[in-house]
Amino acid sequence: MVTEGKKKAHRAQYQKSKAQDGLAQLPRKRFYRQRAHANPFSDHTLTYPASPDAMDWSTYFPDYVQDSASDDVSPKRLTKDVEVVDIGCGFGGLLMALSPLLPDKLMLGLEIRSQVTAYVQEKIWALRTQNPGGPYQNAACLRANTMKFLPNFFRKGQLSKIFICFPDPHFKARKHKARIISTTLNSEYAYALRPGGIVYTITDVKSLHEWMVEHLDAHPSFERLSKEEEEADECTKVMMTETEEGKKVTRNQGEKFVALFRRLEDPPW
Template sequence: MKKDKTPCKRYYRQRAHCNPLSDSYIKYPLNYNYVDWKLHYPYYFKNENIIENKEKKNENALKDIEYNNDNDNSKDQTDRNIINKETNKEINDLMGDVNKLYLNTNKHPITYDKIICSKSNNHEVKFLDIGCGYGGLLFALSKLFNDKLILGLEIRDKITNYVGEKIISYRNNHYPYYNNISIIRTNAIKFLPNYIKKNQIEKIFFCFPDPHFKKHNWRRRIITLENLSLYYHLLQKNGLIYFITDVFTLHLWVKYCFYKFPYFKLLSHEEYKDDICIKLIHESSEESKKVKRNNQNMYFCIAKKI
């Protein structure tokens, strides 16, 4: 069987730095009720959609058969064949949708123009990789936590396209794996509550974020005292934040923010020593591999919501 071609990274290069506080034209939903998660994780919704549509159409068609055809068995069989053909068509159409991308980019746009019923959103994202870059951590998490829906958030347009197209390629080449990861282009500092509801998330990852060295740019950092209030709101009780960087001063800044915020506790080595995610944040992302090649130090911390 011919494998899908993985996108080439060199065609998706984009400058690393941007201002998350500037005005942008990135679309966003009014609130999380407008986000249709089956567009991003179709594998988890396909059976429900097929069964629901099949039941409705079978019920309507069988009512017509009973009303119009008490004695004509040949017509009854014909109508039943029509029902089966329509169901098969729905399955084929749905499998085609699996390869369609909805990334909120110029190339793969999303519309957030209607409320999605809660029944259609009965699977929830549990892990967030904020500023996921080229998606190395997403793919590593997908293997180890295949029962969790994992979402990457990235502000850069081209890189979001790269990761989204790579996910589709991996889904097709390694079915049924990698169906639990997806990516959306958005500004997490501004629009994260428009996608995620209160007490929904188990783990949030921040891997090698922009350090914004200049003092007047510190407010742009992804972890500040103000932003910790947002992450606290979204995390479940005992939810975890993982942070890693190669910039020691940024590491000190983040630890200071956690110390000052009363509802997060920094974990000790004894508390996190058996956590497999520590290994992943040090080894799986593209930036961590680059730091390792250059023989640079990495600094990390883990905080728990209390």
């Protein structure tokens, strides 16, 4: 059994190795384990911007920082905006797979669990060091509570893709208010997603799949893509095979339920 003390000692040694000689060692997942789910209604210690314009992305995407005549400009601007978001990114399998697939897009994993966020951040750093000037420079992860602070990070119509992969089912009826797909949250996704953008959903729980389809179908800003469109989307294939939960379902010979929804144009006033 790996104790919390051993976890801290490993992470301290890992950070020391980075500082001393820039070793690009991939972090070991067993030192970053945490409970499978976190309560989104708890008051977690989180840092978030007052508005999207106040967010400093420069530390997350250093290769995309704009050249400026003054180094005192704050927050520093990027040459392009974050466009792809993985909500509840877990250990980052989808991010790592999408980064080389979508090299011209900045993508961000949002994860509420602190240890899991730290693991993904360390893995991205190691992969960037191993691939200088190559893939993974366009991927990043930060700790955030999407249910509370999504509009603090993204402007209206900024995103082109939102991934919601194997979210917590919250089986009990009294827990349904904590589901990441809901009437209220769907309006926030519609706000951040540009017309033509896609919400990708996948789960191995049929009742949750039906819930997500029902709530997104009922929202006037979304329409479901056909099966043919789903299967033709290369991101769907990655979503089904590269997430940690997806691999676990495959090993257990379980079923995966997929639904994609397109953001519609807003009607004229």
